[in-house]
Amino acid sequence: MRRTQKDTEDSARTITRRGLMMGGAMTAMVAALGVRMRYLQVDQAEEFKLLAEENRVNIRLIPPMRGLIQDRNGKLIAGNEQNYRVVITREDAGDVDLVLHRLAGLIPMTAEELDSTLEEVKRNSAFVPVIVKDRLSWQDFSKVAINAPALPGVVPEVGLSRIYPRGYDFAHVVGYVGAVSQKDLDELENPDPVLRLPKFQIGKIGTERWMEGVLRGTAGTKKIEVNAVGRVMRELERQEGTPGGDIRLTIDADLQNFAQARLGEESAAVVVMDVTNGDLLCCASAPSFNPNLFVRGISHSDYASLTGNDHRPLANKTVSGAYPPGSTFKMVTALAALEAGAIDVGYRVRCPGYLEFGGRRFHCHSRGGHGQVGLTQSLEKSCDVFYYDVAQKVGIDKMAEMGRKLGLGVRHELPMSAITDGIMPDRAWKQERYKQDWRIGDTINASIGQGYVLASPLQLAVMTARIASGRSVSPRLVRMIDGKEQPVAEAAPLGIEERFLQAMRQGMYDVINSERGTARGSRVVEPTMVFAGKTGTSQVRNITAAERARGVISNDQLPWNRRDHALFVGYAPYDNPRYAVSVVVEHGGGGSTAAAPIARDVILAALAGGRPPLSAYPSAQRGRIETMLEELPLRDPETGALEDSDQA
Structure with a gap:
């Protein structure tokens, strides 16, 4: 059937109207997208930049140096010494068992220490460093550093650790420090975030405990760049903390x-x-x-010898x-x-x-x-x-x-x-x-x-x-x-x-x-x-x-x-x-x-x-x-x- 002139004109008018409606809708959508893009890229730019930065940059605490304890004349009773230690990161080590056994051939490690390290490595994320051995001698520390190519994932580090040069004389007065326990945290209403750092030590007894607030100091911070899985890529900024206060006792x-x-x-x-x-x-x-x-970290045998002594050396x-x-x-x-x-x-x-x-x-x-x-x-x-x-x-x-x-x-x-x-x-x-x-x-x-x-x-x-x-x-x-x-x-x-x-x-x-x-x-x-x-x-x-x-x-x-x-x-x-x-x-x-x-x-x-x-x-x-x-x-x-x- 042949279309009449009138039918053709009606069809053209319909198409034109639909085209205009679709064009208008598309224009409205483009305009809305433009407004939204402007909002996100201009008005909200700083907020999204901050969110991206927080995903890329982490802030970590730097443990403060603990204050010194001295006698009345300034002689050192409790101080800090360099602590040579070795850490291992599972994702870099590959075969952790093999690497640890190679390490045990260089530095003294007991079977108990090896088993304990393996358990801790498995318990933590693959990118988290785990302390394998601390308080190494300079000779052992050097051996690890020299053999680093054969020990993937193993890194020798230098930190600070508490030392008591006059230990026996002041053991009961000054006391000692130890790793923060859950009991320590439960006793505090608002624990200092630094207390949650792995192996961070606080005073357990004596002056070390009762003057903890003075001796601990304030933690520093460092900004580090991490990748998508949380691995540290580089350090961006560091702000050192405040060392703990020094205490001078009345004791001679x-x-x-x-x-x-x-x-x-x-x-x-x-x-x-x-x-x-x-x-x-x-x-x-x-x-x-x-x-x-x-x-x-006192051994079971040493601790048993102290608690089993009828002269009560711990009291x-x-x-x-x-x-x-x-x-x-x-x-x-x-x-x-x-x-x-x-x-x-x-x-x-x-x-x-x-x-x-x-x-x-x-x-x-x-x-x-x-x-x-x-x-x-x-x-x-x-x-x-x-x-x-x-x-x-x-x-x-x-x-x-x-x-x-x-x-x-x-x-x-x-x-x-x-x-x-x-x-x-x-x-x-x-x-x-x-x-x-x-x-x-x-x-x-x-x-x-x-x-x-x-x-x-x-x-x-x-x-x-x-x-x-x-x-x-x-x-x-x-x-x-x-x-x-x-x-x-x-x-x-x-x-x-x-x-x-x-x-x-x-x-x-x-x-x-x-x-x-x-x-x-x-x-x-x-x-x-x-x-x-x-x-x-x-x-x-x-x-x-x-x-x-x-x-x-x-x-x-x-x-x-x-x-x-x-x-x-x-x-x-x-x-x-x-x-x-x-x-x-x-x-x-x-x-x-x-x-x-x-x-x-x-x-x-x-x-x-x-x-x-x-x-x-x-x-x-x-x-x-x-x-x-x-x-x-x-x-x-x-x-x-x-x-x-x-x-x-």
């Missing part, structure tokens, strides 16, 4: 070394405190351990050890009675060798008794009966009040771990702890530092310093932070009558310097260094009536762990007190024989600023003392190295 490294050596193989502790400002010059606990082992006995103070507590009982008006300085008691109360005998250490005894004589001879009598007059609450005034039963805040409060009991304490009433027998036992009373060597040193100075001096361990001297507030007066304190000092002088003093064997003959103190012996077992009847078994006939603790507290010089000292020798027997000689040697070293002068000892003792001093394993004053020993 040489005195600490001398005290540690003097304690020898004993399970013991010694504290030396400046009575004028509270500076702790010495806090030695024996036996000690090598903190460098913990930094490097800081100076602040965490709580012991019955024995007769070193008698000054507390006496001062409480004097202050309460229960007795005066002229008070006297007859000692027949025991006191009977409630059908029970409380014995004096002198079986035959001391006869008539006055206040200063009761300290000189350490008469127990005098204090049994006095305690009944004053009561436990006044004794506890005086004990706390002198620093017992009080936690002294220091940057050290496991500081004990000790126990300074009273009526309320026993009711709260045991739901029992306090008894007179409890007071009698407490009067001579037995029963419930417990004190640390630190607390005993504080007590002695306060008696010697008449002021409420408090212990201090940190002297300077980043070169800034830490302020010391002047200690307030104790509020105890001077004549009462002087009576205590006279009694302590007689303990060492009178003919019948319990510690006469430890006297000092140098006039400028005259020593005053008090011996103490605390029982760790009950002595039955039957044993007393047939004769008390001497300490040297008992197993070590059933012997009495030996204690001594003292200060010097007597007429111008400068230093207070306390010594506890666990299961040492008698305070006069085991603890007092150590206290004398250490306080003489403090006064002399070095080796105790032989002229300070009685002439009859000088030959023995000279031999003993020469045989002490002292460390080099500059390097801290222990000569002729593998403990350096």
Whole structure:
């Protein structure tokens, strides 16, 4: 059928209309695309550039250099050393087993270390470097570097690691660092991001832990370019962090070394405190351990040898050890009675060798008794009966009040771990702890530092310093932070009558310097260094009536762990007190024989600023003392190295 002219014209008009509609639609789409492209390329250019940059550039943290710890004179106690280590990256190594076995042929590696490294390599992403071995010697490090072509994926690196050049001497005070654990992170509300770095180390115990905020410093940052799979291509920018602050302690490294050596193989502790400002010059606990082992990763056998040792080398006995103070507590009982008006300085008691109360005998250490005894004589001879009598007059609450005034039963805040409060009991304490009433027998036992009373060597040193100075001096361990001297507030007066304190000092002088003093064997003959103190012996077992009847078994006939603790507290010089000292020798027997000689040697070293002068000892003792001093394993004053020993 032929199309008419009209049909042709209608069809043309329809096509033209459709073309216009399609053209309009296409124009609108092009316009919309143009607007969108302009929006993305111009208006949003900076935002998309930033997103692209974030995908291409990563920011990583740079661990800060840890601050140094020094003694009061600037000698290094804890520092940082170069750590030569080797890392491996799985994607570059190819056959990791083969590469590691080649590496083991160059440097010492155990089968356990190889297995551990393989597990860690498999656990991490292929491009993440894994530490294979650290603390390599320069020779081993060089071997790896020279053989690098045969060790694909293996890279020798140089970093920093903590080191304790005087480790054994300061293990308990300074502590050590270790890798951050999940427990460490859980204890913090907002953990520093640097703590999440692999193998980053923080303080675990001691000053390293409690001054972590000062020592750690602030992490730096570096910008690195990575490819699509996260592999590092190059470093673009670096901003170094802030090193940790340096800390200077009050401890004298040489005195600490001398005290540690003097304690020898004993399970013991010694504290030396400046009575004028509270500076702790010495806090030695024996036996000690090598903190460098913990930094490097202590072996199971080494750790087992420490935990299995009955002398407890891991415990800081100076602040965490709580012991019955024995007769070193008698000054507390006496001062409480004097202050309460229960007795005066002229008070006297007859000692027949025991006191009977409630059908029970409380014995004096002198079986035959001391006869008539006055206040200063009761300290000189350490008469127990005098204090049994006095305690009944004053009561436990006044004794506890005086004990706390002198620093017992009080936690002294220091940057050290496991500081004990000790126990300074009273009526309320026993009711709260045991739901029992306090008894007179409890007071009698407490009067001579037995029963419930417990004190640390630190607390005993504080007590002695306060008696010697008449002021409420408090212990201090940190002297300077980043070169800034830490302020010391002047200690307030104790509020105890001077004549009462002087009576205590006279009694302590007689303990060492009178003919019948319990510690006469430890006297000092140098006039400028005259020593005053008090011996103490605390029982760790009950002595039955039957044993007393047939004769008390001497300490040297008992197993070590059933012997009495030996204690001594003292200060010097007597007429111008400068230093207070306390010594506890666990299961040492008698305070006069085991603890007092150590206290004398250490306080003489403090006064002399070095080796105790032989002229300070009685002439009859000088030959023995000279031999003993020469045989002490002292460390080099500059390097801290222990000569002729593998403990350096």
